[in-house]
Amino acid sequence: xxxxxxxxxxxxxxxxxxxxxxxxxxxxxxxxxxxxxxxxxxxxxxxxxxxxxxxxxxxxxxxxxxxxxxxxxxxxxxxxxxxxxxxxxxxxxxxxxxxxxxxxxxxxxxxxxxxxxxxxxxxxxxxxxxxxxxxxxxxxxxxxxxxxxxxxxxxxxxxxxxxxxxxxxxxxxxxxxxxxxxxxxxxxxxxxxxxxxxxxxxxxxxxxxxxxxxxxxxxxxxxxxxxxxxxxxxxxxxxxxxxxxxxxxxxxxxxxxx
Numbered sequence: 001x002x003x004x005x006x007x008x009x010x011x012x013x014x015x016x017x018x019x020x021x022x023x024x025x026x027x028x029x030x031x032x033x034x035x036x037x038x039x040x041x042x043x044x045x046x047x048x049x050x051x052x053x054x055x056x057x058x059x060x061x062x063x064x065x066x067x068x069x070x071x072x073x074x075x076x077x078x079x080x081x082x083x084x085x086x087x088x089x090x091x092x093x094x095x096x097x098x099x100x101x102x103x104x105x106x107x108x109x110x111x112x113x114x115x116x117x118x119x120x121x122x123x124x125x126x127x128x129x130x131x132x133x134x135x136x137x138x139x140x141x142x143x144x145x146x147x148x149x150x151x152x153x154x155x156x157x158x159x160x161x162x163x164x165x166x167x168x169x170x171x172x173x174x175x176x177x178x179x180x181x182x183x184x185x186x187x188x189x190x191x192x193x194x195x196x197x198x199x200x201x202x203x204x205x206x207x208x209x210x211x212x213x214x215x216x217x218x219x220x221x222x223x224x225x226x227x228x229x230x231x232x233x234x235x236x237x238x239x240x241x242x243x244x245x246x247x248x249x250x251x252x253x254x255x256x257x258x
């Protein structure tokens with residue numbers, strides 16, 4: 001009986017994630033794409049971030065709630081400008097990162113600023129499986145955007161670029177991602193997160209890492225790279241190679257401005 005329940009939960013989770021018709025296409029990073037063929041204008045989202053997100057990534061949800069119509073307009077714009085195979089890979093990265101972050105902020109507003117995003121319900125009690133993200137008038141979950149698209153794009157820096165509205169997450173950048181800045185901004189996000197208090201690298205032999213590195217181990221050890229090698233690309237204090245590491249507890253409290 002227990003086995004049957006577990007199997008059903010797995011099947012339900014898979015069906016709730018969905019997103020099989022979302023895709024990315026591996027065009028060259030330096031490919032020039034004319035604006036009319038897909039390069040989007042993320043300036044509306046950029047203006048919202050500049051106004052309501054501080055340099056530490058904390059969000060003025062109360063203020064933004066009064067101006068939520070602008071956010072809805074941006075989300076509608078993303079909905080009707082779904083990714084095209086003609087877009088460059090950088091254009092696709094920018095689209096999906098902004099799609100994830102903007103919808104996460106909107107989800108918090110729609111649920112009256114909960115103490116934690118995990119207080120919001122969803123299938124199997126998982127907010128990540130809640131279908132509310134619109135792309136081309138189809139509805140997806142945050143998990144579908146992350147797992148079915150961004151993770152499959154093969155760049156672990158996406159874990160520092162997307163924000164899940166909590167204190168232990170990488171901060172929400174107050175600049176929108178674009179095709180022009182996405183590579184630099186993902187590098188900035190990785191550098192800031194790894195060298196922040198969300199990791200304790202003060203003892204190189206026994207660092208205490210963010211649980212993010214425990215959540216997605218395969219993403220950070222692609223192409224034969226060790227976890228230490230990945231982290232040391234960005235770390236001001238180099239950590240030692242170890243078979244296992246200690247991880248900090250995750251604070252799911254809302255990333256709101258005080």
